[in-house]
Amino acid sequence: MSIHAPLYSLLASPASTSPSGITTLSLPIVIAVAIMIAAAICASFLAYFARARRIVRETSAALSAIGDLNARFIERVTPLPVLAANFTYRASSKANFDRFDLNEYARSCVLEREYWFASEIEARKLRAGEYASYSNELMAAGERTIGRSSDDRVKPSRYKKIEQRLFYRSILARPTPIAQVVTTVTYTSPQGRNSYRKHTEWGFAALQSHLQTAQAVRAQRSTTTYLRAQERRLLTPSLRADILRRDASRCRMCGASASDGVVLHIDHVVPVSHGGRTVSSNLQTLCQSCNLGKSNRFSG
Ligand SMILES: [Zn+2]
Secondary structure, three states: OHHHHHHHHHHHHHHOEOOOOOEOOHHHHHHHHHHHHHHHHHHHHHHHHHHHHHHHHHHOHHHHHHHHHHHHHHHHHOOOOOEEEEEEEEOOOHHHHHOOOHHHHHHHHHHHOHHHHHHHHHHHHHHHHHHHHHHHHHHHHHHHHOOOOOOOOOOHHHHHHHHHHHHHHHOOOOOOOOEEEEEEEEEEOHHHOOEEEEEEEEOHHHHHHHHHHHHHHHHHHHHHHHHHHHHHHHOOHHHHHHHHHHOOOEOOOOOOEHHHOOOEEEEEOOOHHHOOOOOHHHEEEEEHHHHHHHHHHHOO
């Protein structure tokens, strides 16, 4: 009996009554029962809403329409990863670091991988375009179908609310193109006493416009190079001889001749890079030093 005494006292205590007539240990029980009832109510509410959602999902023309639309577009509008690249340049001196043009360097790096950058940009623009078509079709489908379905098992106002919420939640995310092209130039002084670093960062729009600039500059350069080569080809040995004879084999600027030990050049009066042509009226004989002095003035 002694072994059962603690158990007995524990079991006995709920039975002991307070003056009000409520058992003294009944409060925790009341709380437990209240929690159970509340949980049961919650569960039934959740079950009710889950059932309503399921019914709306199964019967709504709008949700069926957006489901079909998403299935058709999802692969074409899924956002592509950030278009990322890092370019780094180590400057050879502090002066080199100071006048280093980060954007120009970045443009040359981008141009080296031009095909890759161009196709990655294009792929992202294509997705943005596809998303525009998706949006248009989505709006049309929404107008045509939202609020047009119902089901006897769900209150119309609740049906409409659930349908709208599920519809907007189903809209695919916009594939906003993101680029992150970071270009850094560093310089560390001898013995590593001082370290310098500066960088520039391009987003998608900047990357696009810099690539266009780089392509335009290259096109311009290749045109100039082509024109120079062409004009040089036109300067035939016989045309050279004609000009030398006309100018009496003397520099038209200083009058020096081969007998003075100078090297004579045939020069374009208006440089080819400035639109000058290879015709005798635009050609003159110059000595090397006069020619150099002139080309320095005309540089650019
Ligand atoms: Zn000269």
